[in-house]
Amino acid sequence: MVILLTGCAGFIGSHVLDRLLSMNEEVIGVDNFDSFYNPLIKCKNIEHNLKNQNFALYNADIRHIKEMNAIFQDNDITTIIHLAARAGVRPSINDPLLYEDVNIRGTLNLLELSRKYNVENFVLASTSSVYGANEKVPFSEEDCVDRSISPYAASKKACETFCYTHHHLYNLPVVCLRFFTVYGPRQRPEMAIHKFTQLIDEGSEIEMYGNGASKRDYTYIDDIVDGIVNATGIKEGYEIINLGNSDVVELRYLIRVIEQNLGKKAKIKELPDQPGDVPITYADISKARSLIRYNPQIKIEEGVRRFVEWYRNERTVFQDSDIIKTKISDSVQSPDKDKRKEQDYIAV
16 A cells, blocks of 8 residues: 555644554655744654655645646555645635635645546545534534535535545545544644643733633544544545544633643633634544444543643754754655755745
8 A cells, every 4th residue: 555645744644644654554745844834843743754765755735736646657656645734714714715725626636636546545634614513412424514614614525525526426435534623742833722731831821712611522633543544444435434532621621631731820811702613513423433443542631641741842843943954855855856945845
């Protein structure tokens, strides 16, 4: 199995990369080191894998069909794990056209290349955001998802629809995985647990939207990786599968757990609910349990403890930034065979 892993240097992607390489799988990694957050974080996520003979790293943008086609020409890709995307509910409201371009066009490019090069199966990272303000809990894969309340959610729903179209027309096996609030080591810095941990640790004020009663199905990264890897075993059909912890946590309780692990008290500023936010996410994971043997293990208390431990060890992430950039520069491959200059793929 030769696996194309898009978004390989990101939070979830780098953990999936670790797992696949530990299984001796051959991985073709694609990332454009976008500056949505500091690209040096992504560099550090994967630097320990750069010398692995089973890993080839490409600097490429999934929106650029010629670049991606060259990667397919050079590698006998059998499986795609498509994690690359423009993420975030609130930012999507300010720039919906960018979310359409990256998420929908990028996914459609990969689907077309899957058809052209006879890829055996396609795993798409979708999101619980597609459920919108669903009042029925827990959320089931059979629920109506036609009322997205953010451009991000709408773009991901469109990706699922294009996946079904390619399955229907070309018999491409597809699994769409709806992630529920993934957290853990390497989490993006703007996400709640990471942002709250940093601000509380620094003694700065945190913003709590609403009265703190909103609930999320926080899912630890190791459990998500289990689900992604197991989903690659599905070689036929079209499936939508929830990946969550099926254990909702109130925002107020989450803040208390972070406080306990840091040994510091949060300074909280209450603000109104934000556009695009939902009151609850809650996954029905019965399908995941039966179809891909998904069995999440990590509760929020243990997950936050592990995250805070990682955070304390990683606060000096940029201390050796020049060394990290050099390692990436020496390892990256370009689809056009010409080695690019460092600034072409590390936006600082």
